[in-house]
Amino acid sequence: MRDSLVVAAKDLTNSYTTGVLLHEHASNKIVGFTYAFPALASGDGNGMYKMEEEDRTDLSSEDYFEMQKGTAEVGFTAIQEEHRGQGGWTLMMNNLEYQLDRRGMSHVTRFVRTENGYAEKIKRRYGGRVEAQEHVDSALGKQMYLRIRLK
Numbered sequence: 563m564r565d566s567l568v569v570a571a572k573d574l575t576n577s578y579t580t581g582v583l584l585h586e587h588a589s590n591k592i593v594g595f596t597y598a599f600p601a602l603a604s605g606d607g608n609g610m611y612k613m614e615e616e617d618r619t620d621l622s623s624e625d626y627f628e629m630q631k632g633t634a635e636v637g638f639t640a641i642q643e644e645h646r647g648q649g650g651w652t653l654m655m656n657n658l659e660y661q662l663d664r665r666g667m668s669h670v671t672r673f674v675r676t677e678n679g680y681a682e683k684i685k686r687r688y689g690g691r692v693e694a695q696e697h698v699d700s701a702l703g704k705q706m707y708l709r710i711r712l713k
Contacts, residue, residue, distance in 0.1 A: 569657045580634070580661045582654045584641060594641035596654045598634040598662060601671050633709070634662050636672035652687075663712050670712065673698065673705045681706040 570583050584594035636658070641650050662670065674681040676697070685692055685708070694709040 569653045579637075580658065580665065582658045582661070584645070584650045584654050586645070593645040594639075594650050594654060596636060596639040596658055598636045598658060598670060600667075601630050601633040601635040632666060632668040634665075634667045634670050636670055655687075659712050668712055669693070669709055671707065671709050673700070673702075673707055675702065676704045676706050681708075684708060 568585060568587050570585065579597055579599045581595060581597035583592050585592045639651070639654065641654075659670070672684070674684045676682075685695070685706075688708075688710050691711045691713070692708055693711055694707075696707045698705045698707050
């Protein structure tokens with residue numbers, strides 16, 4: 563079944579956003595997608611993570627901004643339910659990481675839901691490449707913020 567899913571990378575809306583589409587080979591129907599954009603250390607009110615002053619007591623502002631250089635934030639990942647469990651997520655994320663590495667990125671960050679077990683699956687998948695994690699309450703519920711080193 564895995565051979566029936568393929569990916570295509572695409573720059574979206576601007577030269578900074580990289581997206582990956584998952585489509586079914588036979589029908590060419592899009593069945594999933596993910597995208598990433600450069601992470602901003604200070605946030606801009608559009609859903610980008612902002613580390614509060616009290617959360618970075620052992621980091622200077624310069625250290626924190628330096629940490630975000632070369633980092634892309636995964637904005638969203640989705641796969642239609644009937645196509646889950648067929649390796650599509652891995653295909654998309656491997657392709658996204660490849661594209662981000664080509665753009666000079668060294669890390670990705672992402673928010674993942676904790677209540678549905680997704681955060682633990684992501685952490686297992688990335689193993690020792692998870693360099694930082696933090697529990698976050700958001701409008702979408704309990705999530706975990708992860709910083710992941712690219713290969």
